[in-house]
Amino acid sequence: MELLAEAAADRGLPVRAAEDLATASGPEAHPAHPARPAHWYGGPIAGARLADRLGFALLEPTDDWLAELPSEFTGREIRSATVADARAIDRPTFVKPPREKSFPAAVYSHGSQLPADLDPATPVLLSEVVTFAAEYRLFLLDGEIATAGRYAAHGRLDPRPLTTEGPELQEFVTHLLATTGPTLPSAVVLDLGQLLHPYRPGHRWSVVEANMAWFSHAYTADPARVLDVVLRAAGPRDRVSPADLPFIRH
Template sequence: MNTRTLFLSPRVTATGHALADAARRRGMRVEVLRDWRVPVESRGAAGASLYAGPLFADAVAGELGLGLVEAPPDWLTRLPYELTYRDVEFTTLAEARQLRRPAFVKPPNDKSFPARIYPDGSRLPGPDAVDDDIAVLVSDIVTFAVEYRLFVLDGEVRTGSRYLTDGQLDVVPLTEDPLRDEVLDFAGRVTVDHGLPSAIVVDIGRLTDGNWAVVEANAAWASGHYACDPDATLDVVLQAARPAQEFTAPDHPFLRPLPTVIRD
């Protein structure tokens, strides 16, 4: 019997259901947490893993004894231009509010405000809604003709899915996509020696001018799988969210800082 347990947030998504089914096929336990705290009997569960959004993960990962790896918040800014084909700046929301040009603005590793094109900085959420000092990525505007999600384990694409074409949802397994070889060729350039944890999701796409570029990197433990293979997706999630003591030195710089949660 597999002794691992996959924990899910109260809001179980299609990806959560798919991962739960894959986990049960392996003989794993699956437990849906009913609120934003971990039952006493589940705290520090041996072999725990988690699939959940960032806010929920911050609330429960510590009690589960988990480490969560993700890309550095400024990862996009570290990539060479030939992998992004746009300038990307890592700054604060307060600084981004001074923009006087259109730009794509997003929080790097959470969803504290919508990631989208803003006509200028005055359209960003104000300090009454989002703190001035949160980190943001400010990017030149580019147009992707097609976009792909890739679940990557130890530098290798384990499974992938097309998810957008011309900005519209268009979900197809990577194995059935005519650009599969180009996707994997470009992914190999991105995932080798470019500062990523052992388990991560990388989104890439082909621009309307034909060049391939990185869209962003996402935490595997919080990413939708679209048409990715659920079993391969689970492999990556289990590596990305696991007991903190299991992470070896190469992954330590990528561990998400978890807040101290004070319970009544």
């Protein structure tokens, strides 16, 4: 957040904390105007609370996007379900919330291990357990990689700048978008991984997940280019393109 704030300040954009806006009154309570529209970077709860007041729209992938992908892009079985379904699992399964971090995304050996206070109707994604040699965060703008970096290796946080992976990542993204069509917002985060094959050496590129750019850690990505994506992903509602309208968070 501090890196993006610095990048915004370098462009002459004023940066305000959500806490300040929540307690402000008078002109300070409505800091956005046509000459200086508001954008958002932060959590979904505060973002939803301020979206109408400040006039921005939050773009995000649909809940079932990952589960609907062809297996050639995921390399594993994934299905949309609910917490009630997840409680019935009796073998190790990777369980995650599609959007909000309402509970830890992790491998659960049994459904009883899920937090007891979860609403049974809460949407979840259930995934076959696989191993990624490395995982990369890509900030996409209009189908192109604006910036990217590695964030994990063998399941452990290990941020590193890109070295030679860039062309392979863009080739995968181009093929993905050409095959699946406009199923993602124009500004979005896509996490890709090097999926290890259990019986053969080497790896294949696979989609880990898609996320909201306005609520994603930049890791080693270029903050200035991350900001470009965030400004589109959480900017003025009246400037959202027709193609992005289905991806506005409600």
